[in-house]
Amino acid sequence: MAIIEVSGVRKAYGGKLAVDGVSFSVEEGEIFGVLGPNGAGKTTTVECVEGLRVPDAGTVRVAGLDPVADHHEVTQILGAQLQQSELQQKLTVREALDLYASFYRKPADGLGLARRLGLEDRLDARFGKLSGGQKQRLFIALALIGSPRVVVLDELTTGLDPRGRRDTWALIEDIRDSGVTVLLVTHFMEEAQRLCDRVAVIDAGRVVALDTPEGLVRQAASSTVITFTPSKPLDERDLAELPGVASVAEKNARLTINGTDDTVNAVISLLARRGVTARQLRVADATLDDAFLDLTGRGGPDGPDARREAFEQDGPPASGLARTETEGVH
Numbered sequence: 001m002a003i004i005e006v007s008g009v010r011k012a013y014g015g016k017l018a019v020d021g022v023s024f025s026v027e028e029g030e031i032f033g034v035l036g037p038n039g040a041g042k043t044t045t046v047e048c049v050e051g052l053r054v055p056d057a058g059t060v061r062v063a064g065l066d067p068v069a070d071h072h073e074v075t076q077i078l079g080a081q082l083q084q085s086e087l088q089q090k091l092t093v094r095e096a097l098d099l100y101a102s103f104y105r106k107p108a109d110g111l112g113l114a115r116r117l118g119l120e121d122r123l124d125a126r127f128g129k130l131s132g133g134q135k136q137r138l139f140i141a142l143a144l145i146g147s148p149r150v151v152v153l154d155e156l157t158t159g160l161d162p163r164g165r166r167d168t169w170a171l172i173e174d175i176r177d178s179g180v181t182v183l184l185v186t187h188f189m190e191e192a193q194r195l196c197d198r199v200a201v202i203d204a205g206r207v208v209a210l211d212t213p214e215g216l217v218r219q220a221a222s223s224t225v226i227t228f229t230p231s232k233p234l235d236e237r238d239l240a241e242l243p244g245v246a247s248v249a250e251k252n253a254r255l256t257i258n259g260t261d262d263t264v265n266a267v268i269s270l271l272a273r274r275g276v277t278a279r280q281l282r283v284a285d286a287t288l289d290d291a292f293l294d295l296t297g298r299g300g301p302d303g304p305d306a307r308r309e310a311f312e313q314d315g316p317p318a319s320g321l322a323r324t325e326t327e328g329v330h
């Protein structure tokens, strides 16, 4: 059953169209990703879902309710992570949890939440003294304190180090396992691929694709990336003619071939025929990044080039991002 229905939503700021007819529905119990580059309209879209912005056209329903007209009811069902918000510096974790619990009819057990989020040792710490990761976890706790059926997490892992990001992913899976539907805004491909059951790719205010991460990758022109350094020069045109090859690129004597499964054997046969050895041969599946590039015509902040370099170094991609401020409609 769909718990969130977004249908034909449009939203302009002054003359600038930020969201241009976005539609999707989120089934109860899934982690649904909204993925797109900076300024694509992701935050505006989820702010319409939260009732923080009024769409110019289209409809939004959360558990059948209108997030603007039925705002009070919707806040009892939908928890939003207060990413950009500050709490009073002197408020302790315990006080913040008690204060937010008082807003809801059926608050969750604040101490239990603090324990689940690894904040039990920080209950008497003041907000101003918390680390970035601890503030992040407190905001997740506050999003969950009303026992919501659905939680909206917007760029949750922004600014976290790789360890913090992975811990947060485990937490998001834990939230879903506890029965809460998750609407996750991200522009980390790896995050969407790892966590989301389905992903809406938004570009320039429109949904350009909606599928499982695997389905999106299948839509990409190439599904396999082969990299190696040939022991002697190879003619790129010979490689380009092999079955399934979508592209061939050379950088610092290292070749990168985007193709299909069939391409791998064809490349190996060609190398054997030419008596060429492939040094540091790597074969990787295409990722959501490649699909994203195909769908939007550009890579994300952890785009194919960055990913390929990271892959060659056997390390995770690193990136930074930014976020816009929020207008309030209550």
Ligand SMILES: Nc1ncnc2c1ncn2[C@@H]1O[C@H](COP(=O)(O)OP(=O)(O)OP(=O)(O)O)[C@@H](O)[C@H]1O
Pocket: 013, 016, 017, 018, 036, 037, 038, 039, 040, 041, 042, 043, 044, 045, 187, 322, 323, 324, 325, 327
């Ligand atoms: N309050 C505002 N006033 C004017 N323009 C805005 C406002 N908020 C967003 N925009 C513009 O609307 C477009 C969509 O912004 P939005 O924040 O929804 O995108 P986003 O996909 O969430 O981007 P990001 O990943 O950078 O947060 C952008 O061009 C942005 O500059």
